[in-house]
Amino acid sequence: MILTTGVACALLVGSFLLLVILRVPVAFALGIATIPVVLLDIRLTPFIIIDRMFQSYNSFILLAVPFFLLAANLMNSGKITDKLIDLARVLTGWMPGGLGHVNVAVSMLFAGISGSSTADAAGCGKILIPSMIKEGYDTRFAIAITACSSVMGVIIPPSILMIVWGGVMQVSVGALFLAGAIPGLMIGFALMATVYGYAKVYNYPIAMKPTFGTAFKAFKGAALAMLTPVFVIYGIVAGIVTPTESAIIAAFYSLFLGMVVYRTVTPREVGTILYDTGRFASISLFAIGTASVFGWLLAYYNVPRLIISVMTNMELGTIGTSLVIAFLFLFFGLFIDAIPTIIILGTVLLPVALQADISPIVFAIIGIISLAFGLVTPPYGLCLLISASIGGMNVVKVLKEVVIILIPMLLILLLIILFPEIALWLPNQLMPGSVK
Amino acid sequence: ETLRGASMFDDKHTFTKTMVKFADLVNEYYDGDVKFDLRLNGELGVEKDYVTFLNQGVAIDYTILAPSNMARFAPSIPLMDMPFLFRDLDHWNTVLSSDILAPLEKELSEKADIVIVGYAGGGTRNLLSSKPIMNMKELEGHKMRVMGAPIQAQIFDAIGASPSAIAYNEVYNAIQTGVINGFENEAASIQNLKFYEVAPNVTLTSHTITVRPIVFSGKSFRKLPEKLQAAIKKAGKEAGAYGRELESREDGIKLKEMVDAGQIKVSEFEGREKLLDMVKPVQDKFAAGINATELLGAIRATK
């Protein structure tokens, strides 16, 4: 038989949700959920499912994922993360709720070096969550703040998501990098304000009062690591490498720091790091495959077309459309990974955005920030899952904290929608040619 | 009977218009009941995916494809739009209206189970660069991105350029930042994907006049009643001619639109005839490698 849009959509989404509730791993749930539809509809075959999945790996841009992850893992094992934490302590540890601020600040530093949020949640979380618990912070708060602050990894440049977005939708990656900087910092400050509020309510302690000596040592220790973004962004802006290739600069530089400068990484450890990178990268890349199949089937049954026609009919204007776009990305981010969402939803919404006079760069930033928030929203929020497993707690138990911390972040997103200049200002100043 | 088609583009694109025309013509030539469901905007994937669908007889029944996408199955197919194959539009049109390409059609049908029912195309590919490339000297060592088939790289290498490996969706950024200085494409793509923003200099090398076969899945085709098959073949030929006329006309219009809008600067290439001589050995070698020396000779001999 031939399924209608409604039946197919209900079958797909329904079986997916059922499978997730049964605790089938999300990557497999996305794949298994397509089976009923494929069996029922005579036009589809398992072959097509396999092909859709397989072909989604056939993209050069996706190489940025393992490379940036490799760089971040090298930094985590090379104690570079520790040096960033030392710097963050000196910078923010003296405030009430010290370790909470350190957690946010180190994510900002880490974000400036790495293109990946998950590596931040894993690397910094492993150190900071236990020490926060030890100093009397509520475990739920420690997990939630680690997860929420890690989302800056893909908002503050460099960013894997921006590389993929720029490649898929023909936007200058350099301009996206610049456009993400100010919103990313604003989210960081909003998070610190939240931490301050928590510290006042729950009487959380300060972490340390820096002396001139400790401060100098911390800056010196982190200085070389902080050069990474200079290399990566310079490499792209100066036209030495393409954005995807820039990821290997980050990886090589981290390797150089770990093996030659700090001598904290032995050749044997490199093997372990390569394995860890491969394992973790492939877990999320595998999900990109099954999510692509799922998205392809939704498209096959005309679901995106329906969304567009509804949206264009509503004639929402610039701000209204931006809000709906943000909502759609946030909603998709609940269930699937950011990269397949960019490929499935981003391309569908681009014409809608252009029609509503939203600049492609602002559209990208709204999309990427919304998707970044998806990293901490269950059922499928990788950063939250990682932090929760470090803290040894069920995701459901930290939901309330996550919501509280997310609210100020959502307000920043709203500000960017209302005043797109926040995102556009920096690229306008530095790369006026690429903002049109 | 419902026949499903796919286009990577919107309803204004010539491929889409050609496929709509194809559907109209089939309906005209066939007495029975046949419906068409054409999916636009790359909803079902990109051209490379369509090849798989057609080969398997799933998801779609017909589309229009760039030959390079089928090279994985039939290595001789890229001959169809090898650079400097056609002298000019007349030559191109005469070849496509004849049966000269039948050997390629046969190979495609055997190896990929894809039936060619007509030939659209008509975009003229030119060099596109951030700095002007107007003569042999400026072409020497010009870092440019070429399409992913060895023959493309060999040809541009033979005329002195320095071909580079860059994924298509990184081209815009790569030119903007100067990783490469240009690539080659047709007016429609330059306009749609706004490549003029980073590479505003168009050099009229006219090295390729595109050939875009209208293709049908062999598996679906065999299932259709004979009368419908005949109608499809007839409609395919005519829709192809319609598409060629439309696209070659629009190609010129689009180029002019971009010139008028000040988006591109167009210049001639000094000594284009010399390029034709330089690429001949490469073309001959390629044809020999795919047992198509005779075919290449026949195309060249066509007046």
Place this chain on the structure above:
Amino acid sequence: MIKRSLEAFCTGLRIILAVLVGSLVIPVAMQVIARYTGIIPVFLWTEELATFIFVWVVMIGSVLAVWEGTHFDVQVLPDSPNPLILLIQKSIVLLLVGGFGFLFAWYGIEYAKFGGIQHSVMMNANLMVTHITVPLAGLFWGIFSLFRFVEAFQQYKANKRAVL
């Protein structure tokens, strides 16, 4: 005995995975070097080779994650205190994943053959080289899930309680 040989097999996979991730860097680095130095000619197959390795990395990684149980799942409902219900719930998950794996392996054979009739444009490699990962990955998702299912069942019988 079976467990030990499967574990040994996975150790082999882990080493291969590490080597592949390491070698992934090479073609991309060559691409950059070739463009700037001219020491080595511009290789147009770098992108192709990188994607080939990439596919193997993803598929091997997905197999290992099934063995280790590290594919991310989401707990929506709290765990039941009844070990039998837990066993049932866990069995359903493992059988679904396992079944999906065997299905994938079965249709993957056709897909590998489909790769066999194609050749990559740059290196002229038979595409079975990459497409074969589909039935292989499916097969091992299936075998590993089935093994974990039997294991959970035996543990339940031995201890009268499920091990999570």
